[in-house]
Amino acid sequence: SQKIEQNSEALNIQEGKTATLTCNYTNYSPAYLQWYRQDPGRGPVFLLLIRENEKEKRKERLKVTFDTTLKQSLFHITASQPADSATYLCAPGGGSYIPTFGRGTSLIVHP
Amino acid sequence: DAMVIQNPRYQVTQFGKPVTLSCSQTLNHNVMYWYQQKSSQAPKLLFHYYDKDFNNEADTPDNFQSRRPNTSFCFLDIRSPGLGDAAMYLCATSRRQLLQETQYFGPGTRLLVL
Numbered sequence: 001s002q003k004i005e006q007n008s009e010a011l012n013i014q015e016g017k018t019a020t021l022t023c024n025y026t027n028y029s030p031a032y033l034q035w036y037r038q039d040p041g042r043g044p045v046f047l048l049l050i051r052e053n054e055k056e057k058r059k060e061r062l063k064v065t066f067d068t069t070l071k072q073s074l075f076h077i078t079a080s081q082p083a084d085s086a087t088y089l090c091a092p093g094g095g096s097y098i099p100t101f102g103r104g105t106s107l108i109v110h111p
Numbered sequence: 112d113a114m115v116i117q118n119p120r121y122q123v124t125q126f127g128k129p130v131t132l133s134c135s136q137t138l139n140h141n142v143m144y145w146y147q148q149k150s151s152q153a154p155k156l157l158f159h160y161y162d163k164d165f166n167n168e169a170d171t172p173d174n175f176q177s178r179r180p181n182t183s184f185c186f187l188d189i190r191s192p193g194l195g196d197a198a199m200y201l202c203a204t205s206r207r208q209l210l211q212e213t214q215y216f217g218p219g220t221r222l223l224v225l
Contacts, residue, residue, distance in 0.1 A: 004153070034213065043115075043201050043216030044154070089153070093212055101146075103153040 002028045004102035006090060012108045013080055021075040021105045023090030031094025033066055033073045038087045038104060048075075052094075080109045114138070117202050117217035124192050125225050132187040132220045134202030143185040144214065145177060146201040154201055160185060161207060189222075197224045 005024040013019050023033070032051045036044035050057040050066045050073065057064045063076040073092075077084050087106045093099030115136045124130040134143065141162050146154035158167045160179045174196070176188040189196055199221050203214040 008151075041199075041219070041221070043203070043219050044214075045216070046213045049213060091214075098156065098159065099212055099214060100156070101153045103151065 006102040006105045010106040019077040023073040030092035034091045036089045115217035123223045127191045134185045136204045140204035142205045144203040148199045192224045
């Protein structure tokens with residue numbers, strides 16, 4: 001069955017540093033992969049989508065990579081700010097697959 | 112602004128007492144989803160509607176039912192809530208496309224079962 005792995009341990013970093021979050025998936029080949037942000041007690045909010053034929057996607061301070069050979073996506077936030085503190089979920093999908101969510105990694109940016 | 116609305120934001124029910132959660136959207140999307148999310152866990156898809164076609168996930172308990180009377184509204188019915196059904200329930204919508212299916216979520220309804 002499809003499996004999505006995100007680091008369950010919270011990532012603590014200092015303000016101004018780059019945060020890197022990892023998403024690994026197994027047992028399927030998604031056509032795209034999405035990243036969402038979720039704040040406590042709220043619904044996820046879409047951030048970025050990267051397709052299988054794209055290696056990298058950027059949006060302001062966010063950068064996503066997608067390696068279909070490794071079955072892995074990396075999500076980077078540069079010049080991180082305390083306001084970036086949240087849980088970040090990855091969601092591979094596409095083709096016959098409804099986007100399926102990982103459990104997310106909590107990011108804590110310390111001032 | 113186009114959006115996904117869930118009511119109520121908090122719902123308290125008694126063990127075994129039926130409860131209905133509601134979701135509405137102004138995005139005119141053809142797909143509507145219901146997810147259950149427990150603390151520190153991934154949102155778990157319960158079912159979704161693609162237009163009027165209902166798609167139930169294989170492991171969704173029979174205790175959970177859904178209705179979509181029109182494009183804008185979708186309901187989640189929990190026939191006999193148990194303590195294990197206490198969770199955040201998220202409604203989401205999307206426009207189904209082969210190479211992009213971004214989901215737009217409502218704020219969620221937190222269900223407490225006493």
